[in-house]
Amino acid sequence: xxxxxxxxxxxxxxxxxxxxxxxxxxxxxxxxxxxxxxxxxxxxxxxxxxxxxxxxxxxxxxxxxxxxxxxxxxxxx
Amino acid sequence: xxxxxxxxxxxxxxxxxxxxxxxxxxxxxxxxxxxxxxxxxxxxxxxxxxxxxxxxxxxxxxxxxxxxxxxxxxxxxxxxxxxxxxxxxxxxxxxxxxxxxxxxxxxxxxxxxxxxxxxxxxxxxxxxxxxxxxxxxxxxxxxxxxxxxxxxxxxxxxxxxxxxxxxxxxxxxxxxxxxxxxxxxxxxxxxxxxxxxxxxxxxxxxxxxxxxxxxxxxxxxxxxxxxxxxxxxxxxxxxxxxxxxxxxxxxxxxxxxxxxxxxxxxxxxxxxxxxxxxxxxxxxxxxxxxxxxxxxxxxxxxxxxxxxxxxxxxxxxxxxxxxxxxxxxxxxxxxxxxxxxxxxxxxxxxxxxxxxxxxxxxxxxxxxxxxxxxxxxxxxxxxxxxxxxxxxxxxxxxxxxxxxxxxxxxxxxxxxxxxxxxxxxxxxxxxxxxxxxxxxxxxxxxxxxxxxxxxxxxxxxxxxxxxxxxxxxxxxxxxxxxxxxxxxxxxxxxxxxxxxxxxxxxxxxxxxxxxxxxxxxxxxxxxxxxxxxxxxxxxxxxxxxxxxxxxxxxxxxxxxxxxxxxxxxxxxxxxxxxxxxxxxxxxxxxxxxxxxxxxxxxxxxxxxxxxxxxxxxxxxxxxxxxxxxxxxxxxxxxxxxxxxxxxxxxxxxxxxxxxxxxxxxxxxxxxxxxxxxxxxxxxxxxxxxxxxxxxxxxxx
Numbered sequence: 010x011x012x013x014x015x016x017x018x019x020x021x022x023x024x025x026x027x028x029x030x031x032x033x034x035x036x037x038x039x040x041x042x043x044x045x046x047x048x049x050x051x052x053x054x055x056x057x058x059x060x061x062x063x064x065x066x067x068x069x070x071x072x073x074x075x076x077x078x079x080x081x082x083x084x085x086x
Numbered sequence: 087x088x089x090x091x092x093x094x095x096x097x098x099x100x101x102x103x104x105x106x107x108x109x110x111x112x113x114x115x116x117x118x119x120x121x122x123x124x125x126x127x128x129x130x131x132x133x134x135x136x137x138x139x140x141x142x143x144x145x146x147x148x149x150x151x152x153x154x155x156x157x158x159x160x161x162x163x164x165x166x167x168x169x170x171x172x173x174x175x176x177x178x179x180x181x182x183x184x185x186x187x188x189x190x191x192x193x194x195x196x197x198x199x200x201x202x203x204x205x206x207x208x209x210x211x212x213x214x215x216x217x218x219x220x221x222x223x224x225x226x227x228x229x230x231x232x233x234x235x236x237x238x239x240x241x242x243x244x245x246x247x248x249x250x251x252x253x254x255x256x257x258x259x260x261x262x263x264x265x266x267x268x269x270x271x272x273x274x275x276x277x278x279x280x281x282x283x284x285x286x287x288x289x290x291x292x293x294x295x296x297x298x299x300x301x302x303x304x305x306x307x308x309x310x311x312x313x314x315x316x317x318x319x320x321x322x323x324x325x326x327x328x329x330x331x332x333x334x335x336x337x338x339x340x341x342x343x344x345x346x347x348x349x350x351x352x353x354x355x356x357x358x359x360x361x362x363x364x365x366x367x368x369x370x371x372x373x374x375x376x377x378x379x380x381x382x383x384x385x386x387x388x389x390x391x392x393x394x395x396x397x398x399x400x401x402x403x404x405x406x407x408x409x410x411x412x413x414x415x416x417x418x419x420x421x422x423x424x425x426x427x428x429x430x431x432x433x434x435x436x437x438x439x440x441x442x443x444x445x446x447x448x449x450x451x452x453x454x455x456x457x458x459x460x461x462x463x464x465x466x467x468x469x470x471x472x473x474x475x476x477x478x479x480x481x482x483x484x485x486x487x488x489x490x491x492x493x494x495x496x497x498x499x500x501x502x503x504x505x506x507x508x509x510x511x512x513x514x515x516x517x518x519x520x521x522x523x524x525x526x527x528x529x530x531x532x533x534x535x536x537x538x539x540x541x542x543x544x545x546x547x548x549x550x551x552x553x554x555x556x557x558x559x560x561x562x563x564x565x566x567x568x569x570x571x572x573x574x575x576x577x578x579x580x581x582x583x584x585x586x587x588x589x590x591x592x593x594x595x596x597x598x599x600x601x602x603x604x605x606x607x608x609x610x611x612x613x614x615x616x617x618x619x620x621x622x623x624x625x626x627x628x629x630x631x632x633x634x635x636x637x638x639x640x641x642x643x644x645x646x647x648x649x650x651x652x653x654x655x656x657x658x659x660x661x662x663x664x665x666x667x668x669x670x671x672x673x674x675x676x677x678x679x680x681x682x683x684x685x686x687x688x689x690x691x692x693x694x695x696x697x698x699x700x701x702x703x704x705x706x707x708x709x710x711x712x713x714x715x716x717x718x719x720x721x722x723x724x725x726x727x728x729x730x731x732x733x734x735x736x737x738x739x740x741x742x743x744x745x746x747x748x749x750x751x752x753x754x755x756x757x758x759x760x761x762x763x764x765x766x767x768x769x770x771x772x773x774x775x776x777x778x779x780x781x782x783x784x785x786x
Contacts, residue, residue, distance in 0.1 A: 034152050035150070054460070060362070069571075069572075069575055
């Protein structure tokens with residue numbers, strides 16, 4: 010099982026299980042919910058934070074948070 | 087008789103809510119503070135029709151009613167408190183057509199509070215370009231409300247919006263989500279305990295840490311029929327609520343909104359590729375910082391010189407046209423220069439906020455946070471702290487105000503606390519004169535000038551101390567609010583000129599009227615202390631100086647400077663300088679420097695002017711003062727007063743000490759309490775004293 014922190018630039022995935030107790034509610038409110046799509050747009054220099062497109066919302070989160078969110082990769086055709 | 091209703095504007099950040107407010111209200115808005123906290127409170131009374139007025143309140147931007155910051159708390163406290171005088175009759179939720187899905191989360195929450203809630207969809211002018219179509223009628227039916235398409239940029243749709251506000255009583259109060267769906271058993275018991283209260287309101291009172299009239303959450307928890315839940319269970323229910331709301335929103339938008347994906351332009355990706363590039367991103371950011379820095383530092387000297395001269399002329403005018411006496415002195419030497427000392431900061435504040443408003447409006451500020459977060463986090467600050475820290479190099483006052491853009495209270499407080507360490511332009515005159523006295527004007531390795539190296543080291547020292555104390559402060563501060571790093575990366579937009587101007591005007595006003603009072607009060611006190619003395623020597627200064635000097639050998643002007651020097655030495659400040667002499671002798675200073683240190687509390691650069699007066703140097707010509715300073719002897723150790731040791735000690739003292747009442751005033755204003763400025767005053771000046779002491783004792 011991989012997490013958002015394992016995505017490579019440009020990769021898309023479907024959000025799966027997440028460690029709900031530790032994830033900020035604000036992130037869920039922005040649309041980071043199981044079943045929604047996430048795309049890694051860019052990683053900041055020094056490998057942190059991450060720039061994501063979640064459910065059509067563009068946002069950046071720190072790697073420590075990204076590690077708590079499991080994803081299933083969408084295979085590129 | 088005309089009626090007045092309360093209207094509250096609520097919305098996500100980056101939806102253009104403030105532009106909507108500006109367009110609705112025009113310039114008759116009033117900006118204040120919520121009691122006890124420094125969150126801007128913007129309000130205005132507008133005329134809706136012949137006999138209906140609306141008191142309109144622009145609430146801070148929030149993503150939901152689950153508050154995670156002071157700003158967001160303001161929103162929920164108002165919406166839950168029926169007794170608040172601003173409690174809205176109708177709420178307008180401002181949303182952005184391109185982020186409608188996310189914006190609707192907040193809308194459904196507010197709607198479920200049982201308030202008439204209008205949905206205003208902003209940036210509707212972009213719909214065609216983005217290939218977006220919306221079935222308004224169906225959306226109104228699904229959300230049980232009135233929906234208005236508006237564009238603050240093009241000033242469109244506002245008449246319809248006003249009409250919707252006028253007709254607010256027609257809006258249905260049916261909720262979007264039945265609160266008991268979140269957890270049937272739990273909400274049933276809640277209903278039993280409080281049959282007359284709105285269920286969703288009760289739920290928010292339980293989950294949010296806010297005051298809400300008579301029913302507070304402890305009372306709810308104390309009810310027998312009702313079993314409270316643990317925090318982790320409550321969090322689980324909040325997540326369930328969010329998921330339920332999104333299910334409703336997704337279903338609604340599926341029916342009403344269509345997006346032509348082919349038209350979604352790649353402008354964001356193109357600009358991002360450059361602006362957050364791992365090399366170019368930093369190069370561009372540095373260039374922008376350099377431009378800001380240049381502007382504040384360089385360009386503002388012209389208006390500042392103008393202000394300076396105008397106030398001097400004004401003061402001269404009063405002196406000549408008012409009957410001589412205490413009142414005339416107070417006005418011309420105390421009050422006018424005091425006000426001048428406030429107005430002098432206006433150009434720097436205006437320039438800095440001009441840039442910051444543009445950076446925020448365009449969406450670039452979020453990119454800065456993205457680029458800098460990793461580095462700044464190490465020192466307990468946020469990516470946004472970079473702008474205040476760098477502008478602190480020009481002046482700490484606009485820099486402290488700029489920290490308002492940092493969402494996390496702890497990171498903001500750390501930034502405010504450490505900004506005054508950066509080398510502001512007022513330290514420069516002090517540095518320059520001391521460096522030229524004690525550092526040899528020679529070259530190291532034939533290339534680098536020692537004096538230049540010293541000045542550069544002082545700048546680095548200031549910045550380094552700021553960053554290091556940020557690390558220290560973040561370790562020591564305990565702050566209740568747990569905040570998370572979730573930063574929206576908004577679309578790039580051209581700034582709206584009107585919004586930029588409003589921000590500049592508002593920040594300048596908030597400085598002049600907020601911190602200005604304190605600055606004026608302190609500068610008048612300092613003036614009184616320097617212009618009056620407790621003894622006969624002060625009151626008879628004229629005669630004493632005249633009788634002790636050979637009048638034939640000096641000019642009128644020289645006599646004047648002798649008298650003012652004598653007066654200053656025997657004023658209250660003069661005696662204070664002598665009183666602190668035992669404390670400053672171990673640092674290598676004498677009582678004259680003591681006087682200069684006390685009076686430069688008004689502003690650091692006053693140090694030079696005060697020494698000029700004490701040494702009775704008529705003009706403030708640097709060369710004359712320098713010669714005079716070089717001739718001073720140390721009363722205890724003998725030899726010259728300004729040696730390498732005492733010079734370095736003085737430089738270090740000015741690098742660290744909190745020698746600026748205006749900064750203290752603005753910190754008081756921005757943090758809402760005297761606690762933090764006092765910590766700065768005693769912490770920084772205490773540290774400065776110790777460092778200067780050690781330096782002198784080692785070097786002498």
